[in-house]
Amino acid sequence: MTASAAMQDYLAEVYRIASYQNGNPYISTSALADVKNVSAPAVTRMVQRLKDAGYVEHEPYRGIKLTPEGEREALLSIRRHRLVERFLVDVMHFGWHEVHDAADSMGSAVSDVVVERMSELAGHPRRCPHGEPIPTPDGSMPQVVDYLLNNAAIGSDYIVSRCNSHDESVLKYVESLGIKPGMTLTLVDRAPFNGPLQIRVNDTIHFIGHELANILRVCSEKEYALV
Numbered sequence: 001m002t003a004s005a006a007m008q009d010y011l012a013e014v015y016r017i018a019s020y021q022n023g024n025p026y027i028s029t030s031a032l033a034d035v036k037n038v039s040a041p042a043v044t045r046m047v048q049r050l051k052d053a054g055y056v057e058h059e060p061y062r063g064i065k066l067t068p069e070g071e072r073e074a075l076l077s078i079r080r081h082r083l084v085e086r087f088l089v090d091v092m093h094f095g096w097h098e099v100h101d102a103a104d105s106m107g108s109a110v111s112d113v114v115v116e117r118m119s120e121l122a123g124h125p126r127r128c129p130h131g132e133p134i135p136t137p138d139g140s141m142p143q144v145v146d147y148l149l150n151n152a153a154i155g156s157d158y159i160v161s162r163c164n165s166h167d168e169s170v171l172k173y174v175e176s177l178g179i180k181p182g183m184t185l186t187l188v189d190r191a192p193f194n195g196p197l198q199i200r201v202n203d204t205i206h207f208i209g210h211e212l213a214n215i216l217r218v219c220s221e222k223e224y225a226l227v
Helices: 005-019 029-036 040-052 068-090 098-108 113-119 170-174
Strands: 054-057 064-065 157-164 184-190 198-200 204-208 217-218
Touching: 005 029, 005 040, 005 064, 029 040, 029 064, 040 054, 040 064, 040 170, 064 068, 068 098, 068 198
Parallel strands: none
Antiparallel strands: 054 064, 157 184, 157 217, 184 198, 198 204
């Protein structure tokens, strides 16, 4: 069965959620329902369709995971989505907080030929505007090495790797602090008991909460290049 646009979208979300689970390929249907903002029965119906098509495996009490075919479909969908985001930001000058939903709407309607042209015009980027890696045309996902800002060493300089949020207000606030993937920040201090973090960005000191720091991932300059 050829994956429909809706099926590809679900497969892509399964891949995204699993990619933040430190090697655990299984995700819960409740996590998928939360991300998709749909009911549990709606997720159950879609998971059954994906299972029947051979795109996922579903084990009681463990959750669902992608099959090799499901992963291939997921990566193609993710590549299309992230390149559309990159094109909208780099070529059409939209803000990074504006493009996630637009890419969702456009992705299924954009042909592979158009997507590759978008990639060319955007300079063949390796990351989306939010720092997530862009799969290669042959369906390989570059390996990302980074760590939560909350777990980073005090007194060190880092490159901002990824911002794990599509919330418009969060992204606008993060940008107002000068924080974006590819930018440098210094973790100056961290208060105990999940207290605020003190960071330096462009010679300006900011204090950010533990919750915000938990969606920011950082790395070295070499790691950011996805070598």
